[in-house]
Amino acid sequence: MISVEVETEKMVFSPVLGETSYQEDEVVLFPEGLIGFENNRRFIIKTKDGFKPFHWLLCLDEPGLLFPVIDPFLIMKDYRPRPSGNELQSIGIENSHDARFLAVVTVGQTVDQVSVNLRGPIVINTSRNLGKQIILMESQYLVKHPIKAGRHNN
Amino acid sequence: MLVLTRKPGETIAIGKDIRISIFEIDGRSVRVGIEAPKSVSIYRGEIYQKVQEQNRQAARQGLNADMKLIASKLSKNMSGSAENPPFIQNGNKKEQFDEQ
Numbered sequence: 001m002i003s004v005e006v007e008t009e010k011m012v013f014s015p016v017l018g019e020t021s022y023q024e025d026e027v028v029l030f031p032e033g034l035i036g037f038e039n040n041r042r043f044i045i046k047t048k049d050g051f052k053p054f055h056w057l058l059c060l061d062e063p064g065l066l067f068p069v070i071d072p073f074l075i076m077k078d079y080r081p082r083p084s085g086n087e088l089q090s091i092g093i094e095n096s097h098d099a100r101f102l103a104v105v106t107v108g109q110t111v112d113q114v115s116v117n118l119r120g121p122i123v124i125n126t127s128r129n130l131g132k133q134i135i136l137m138e139s140q141y142l143v144k145h146p147i148k149a150g151r152h153n154n
Numbered sequence: 155m156l157v158l159t160r161k162p163g164e165t166i167a168i169g170k171d172i173r174i175s176i177f178e179i180d181g182r183s184v185r186v187g188i189e190a191p192k193s194v195s196i197y198r199g200e201i202y203q204k205v206q207e208q209n210r211q212a213a214r215q216g217l218n219a220d221m222k223l224i225a226s227k228l229s230k231n232m233s234g235s236a237e238n239p240p241f242i243q244n245g246n247k248k249e250q251f252d253e254q
Contacts, residue, residue, distance in 0.1 A: 015217050036206030037213075050222045053229065067209065068216045086192035106212045107219040114224055117212075120205035135197050135205055143204045147228070 012044075014063040017056060020046060027060065028124055030131040031090060035120060040065060043131065045102075045124075054105060057122070072103040072118055075147050081121050084137050088123060091130035100124040106144065115144040 009021050022044045033040045042060040053074055059065040072079050081101060093099050101123055103116040118141040124131040158166060166174040172194070175187040188196055 016221070034209055035202065036209050051225050054221055054225050056216070064217075065213055066216055067212050068219075068221055087195065090193050104209055104212045105216075106208055107215045107221075107224065111220065111224050111227065114228070117205065117208050119201070120208070133205070133209075134195070135201055143201070143208050148231075 012058070012060055012063050014058050014066055016066060017046060017048065017058065020044075020058065022046075025129070028129045028131045030133070032132060034067075034122070034133045035135070037065070045069070055102070057102065057104075068105040069102040069122065070105055070116055072101050072116060072121060075103065075116050075145065076118065079118060079141075081118075081123075081134075081136055081141075083123070083134050087134050088125075088132065091123065091125045091132045092128050093123065093125050098125055098127060100126050103145075112148065113146065114148075115142075115146045117143050118145045119143045 007023050007025065009023060012020050012022065014020055026044050028043050028045065030041050030043060032038060037059075040059045040061050044058050044060060046056045046058055048056070051068075054068045054070050057067040057069045072081075079101075088099065101121045103118055103121050105114060105116050107114050118136075119139075120133055120135045120143060122131060122133045160166065160176045162176050162178050164176050166176075168174065171191050173189040175189075177185040177187055179185075190196060
């Protein structure tokens, strides 16, 4: 008798995304949560048509909590986040090739005032589904880096 | 909050793994050394607060903002040449290199 383990699909209801299905192997654990949200540890990253290039970082512990995020390299091609010391050891990253970066997005008063946090990126160890938000020592990157959505480059 | 007064050369021990050393006072600044396990993150308080506030704002606004509209505007800007997406040049402007 062969028994097969089937990955069950789970559902979570969240604002913006509504009923969202996910697999357990999609869950990213943030042992230290996010900055200012240290008790929120289990997240999934959802990409839905219509929102691209944004993704949604959705907290399973608190489904009303979700963050729009984006690949920071889309915003700055030569973005060079350099985590200090052993900051990434706690999520098992030895070098940045194991790492996926995401930047949290905020919207200002108007739709044109969109900014991304390049100073405090989220780093994910994609092979172990562990994540952490770090704050870079380099002061050249801004917490609110404007991306000027909707305006043509001058 | 525990408030202590220390002189240069004195230290503070936090738990068994963290040591704060007061080095020198220079005008209105004090030079502080911190020894802690590498797993402990150390930040200037104001930058931690800024990131925390940006996270909060993002979480709040994600619920209300029209992210689809923003996404479509962004996609339009990005549909230019893959080598030089229009807005990336803004990231290299000198004025954005100031300490925030």
